[in-house]
Amino acid sequence: MSSDIVTVPETGTPPAPVRVPLPRRRARARRGLTRWLLVVVLAVLSLPFVFPTWWMATSSLKPMSEILRRVPTLWPQDPSFDAYGRVFTLQPFAQQYWNSLYIAVVVTLGTMLVAAMAGYAFARIRFPGANALFVLVLVGLLVPSEVTIVPLFRIVNTLGLVDTHWPLIVVPVLGAPAVLAVFIMRQFFLGLPTELEEAGRLDGLGRWGVFWRIAVPLSRSALGAVAIFTFLKSWNLYLEPVVYLSSKESFTLPQALTQYVDAYGGPMWNVQLAATTLTVLPVLAVFLVAQKQFVQGLAHSGLKG
Amino acid sequence: MAASAAVRRDRLVGYTMVAPVVLGSLAFVVLPLVMVVWYSLHEWNVLANTFTFVGAENYQRMVADPGLADALRATVWFSIGLVVVNIALALLLAVLLNQRLPGTTTFRTFFFSPVVVSLVAWTIVWSFLLQADGGINGFLSVLGVEGPNWLRRPEAAMAAVIIVQVFKNVGLNMILFLAALQGVPEELQEAARLDGAGAWRRFRSVTLPLISPTVLLVSIITIVGSLEVFAQIDVLTGGGPGSSTTVLVYYLYQQAFRFNEFGYASAIAVLLFVIVLVLTLLQWQSRKRWVFHEL
Numbered sequence: 121m122s123s124d125i126v127t128v129p130e131t132g133t134p135p136a137p138v139r140v141p142l143p144r145r146r147a148r149a150r151r152g153l154t155r156w157l158l159v160v161v162l163a164v165l166s167l168p169f170v171f172p173t174w175w176m177a178t179s180s181l182k183p184m185s186e187i188l189r190r191v192p193t194l195w196p197q198d199p200s201f202d203a204y205g206r207v208f209t210l211q212p213f214a215q216q217y218w219n220s221l222y223i224a225v226v227v228t229l230g231t232m233l234v235a236a237m238a239g240y241a242f243a244r245i246r247f248p249g250a251n252a253l254f255v256l257v258l259v260g261l262l263v264p265s266e267v268t269i270v271p272l273f274r275i276v277n278t279l280g281l282v283d284t285h286w287p288l289i290v291v292p293v294l295g296a297p298a299v300l301a302v303f304i305m306r307q308f309f310l311g312l313p314t315e316l317e318e319a320g321r322l323d324g325l326g327r328w329g330v331f332w333r334i335a336v337p338l339s340r341s342a343l344g345a346v347a348i349f350t351f352l353k354s355w356n357l358y359l360e361p362v363v364y365l366s367s368k369e370s371f372t373l374p375q376a377l378t379q380y381v382d383a384y385g386g387p388m389w390n391v392q393l394a395a396t397t398l399t400v401l402p403v404l405a406v407f408l409v410a411q412k413q414f415v416q417g418l419a420h421s422g423l424k425g
Numbered sequence: 426m427a428a429s430a431a432v433r434r435d436r437l438v439g440y441t442m443v444a445p446v447v448l449g450s451l452a453f454v455v456l457p458l459v460m461v462v463w464y465s466l467h468e469w470n471v472l473a474n475t476f477t478f479v480g481a482e483n484y485q486r487m488v489a490d491p492g493l494a495d496a497l498r499a500t501v502w503f504s505i506g507l508v509v510v511n512i513a514l515a516l517l518l519a520v521l522l523n524q525r526l527p528g529t530t531t532f533r534t535f536f537f538s539p540v541v542v543s544l545v546a547w548t549i550v551w552s553f554l555l556q557a558d559g560g561i562n563g564f565l566s567v568l569g570v571e572g573p574n575w576l577r578r579p580e581a582a583m584a585a586v587i588i589v590q591v592f593k594n595v596g597l598n599m600i601l602f603l604a605a606l607q608g609v610p611e612e613l614q615e616a617a618r619l620d621g622a623g624a625w626r627r628f629r630s631v632t633l634p635l636i637s638p639t640v641l642l643v644s645i646i647t648i649v650g651s652l653e654v655f656a657q658i659d660v661l662t663g664g665g666p667g668s669s670t671t672v673l674v675y676y677l678y679q680q681a682f683r684f685n686e687f688g689y690a691s692a693i694a695v696l697l698f699v700i701v702l703v704l705t706l707l708q709w710q711s712r713k714r715w716v717f718h719e720l
Contacts, residue, residue, distance in 0.1 A: 155524070155526055155527075158521060158524060158526055159526050159527060159528060161521065162521055162522075162526065162528070162532045163532075165517075165518065165521075165536075166532055166535040166536060168592050169535050169536050169538060169539055169592060169596075170535050170538070172539075172547065172550045172551060172554060172592075173538070173539075173542070173550070175550065175553075175554060175560055176546075176550040176553075179553070188558065234445045234446050234449075235446070237442040237443070237445070237446075238442060238443045238445070238446040238447075240442060241438070241439045241440075241442035241443045242443060245435060245436070245438060245439035245442070246435075246436075246439070247435075247436040247439035247440060248436070250439065250443075253443055253447050256447065256450055256451075256455070257443075257446055257447060257450045259450065259454055259455065259458075260450055260454045261705070262698075262701065262702055262705050263454055263458065263698065263701075264652065264653045264674075264697065264698075264701055265653070266653060266655065266674045266677060266678070266694065266697060267457075267458070267461065267694045267695075267697055267698045267701070268453070268454065268457035268458065268461060268694070269678075269681070269694075270461060270464060270681050270687055270690055270691050270694060271456070271457035271458075271460035271461050271464065271691075272453065272457050273681075274460065274687075275456075275457070290453075291453050293445075293449070294445055294446060294448070294449025294450075294452070294453060295449050295450065295452070295453030295454055296450075296453065296454050298446060298449065299446070299450070299454075302446055327434075327435055327438040328438065331442075352541060355543060356543045356544050356545070356656075358544065358545055358655065358656035358659070359655050359656065359678070362659075363682060373543065373545075374543055374544070374545035374546070374656065375545075377543075377545050377546060377549055378545065378549070378659075378660055387552075387553075389553055392549060392553075393549070393550065393553065396543075396546040396549050396550060399543055399546050400542050400543060400546045400547075403541055403542070403543070404538060404541065404542065407538065407541040408534070411534060411537075414537075414541060415537060415600055418540055418541075418597060418600075419597065419600050419601060419604070
């Protein structure tokens, strides 16, 4: 490159351009070039993030012969929706889709309610033992679901609820997965000024009235974050359905997706990818529309509060 | 001292509001934790219908079990590989996105999008791409490189599991780093620039020290998360080839639900819990320092 770059000797690091005095216009031109190079780097880096989804959607439209071709085709030469038909004939896929959807919706609404109530009470109401109870609840943050899966399976089995959706609904709403939501709601209410609530009390609202009419509407952003990561968590749940469910009619989507295999146990790629596309695209579409909320909500859950 | 009626009523509301999650924690967190410790002291095979108190025998078995040693080794490799690649890539992406380049929002969307894709779906697509004659090797052959049979060779399989997981979730860490980067004062960068520091030097001497608490925190969170990897392994490799990708959680699952060794699986669960506990306490410790740093 040009002589206006001096490399600082620093082993194991990329050459560091150090600015030396030079005419303004040349500096700007060089920066423009660097910037475009960086854009190219970003474009290359985004391939492994974007390409699999593209590949999934296009391959689901290819016949098996084209899928197995050595040098891949970027676009199906002879697109057909055959695989999509077989998605529904090989398994009760519509039923499984409904299972995932209604479970995720119920878990999301239930978690929002439970977390808003508990978060509000822990943040606002003084009652003896509140701190001890909060610490007890926080234990859930320390327990990966794999640790308790054996005893939970035992409990579910004893109650005769194996191969039902109850454990996939009740445990997430009340158990460890809800704790993060409680924590986030409590943090939110702690940071909320109390004046509006006090005004509500002066207007004669009781505690429940203040909660429903004032606190909950004000907490829409935090509830949105809770809703997004709770829904995705339920929608993606895998270990628990694999452990609890045994009949195809009761399967949820992640488990169902792995079942598209031929008589020899080999995957039927185009059918499997068609089912996967049907699972992924709606969520991706919602993400593209409500991107800001998704990023914020998931960043919350990523940081665990 | 008797509380007034209003105060008592308020307390009652408080108890009612926390009741669901408190009772739920007792039933689905605390009780199972006690149970799992209790089970770990028993020889319990579900098929054979045995349930005998054996004291610490399961723990002694763990010490002598080569399968568990393999699983721990695989877990360490997986966690280290994941955290190194993930943090490095997340930092790189965050720094690039922080340059106010054209198209930044689009690229951010690209990098983040796998986070919202179902994990099993993402893994299935990658397993398709990673077949011996799949898209990745097809792409490599165009470049003149002969790719390995990713999922049938031990080292390649471990690398594949790590890579698939990194691309899935690195967007989340990228966002956390991006937020930290945007908190680095512009004046400090400018001062370093006037002192003649190049881009790399500014990053290493100004930016990195300022965001290092975030890097530490995110690293620990990523390690804890890496211990809970199950679906990826199950779909991509089934723990294989051999036991090369059988991490601790997968070993636990196999012992419990393949071999019906509930007692032994419970002892492994206790080990997993202790490891996660130590790491999480470490995380809270580092969070305290982080908060202090911000003050």
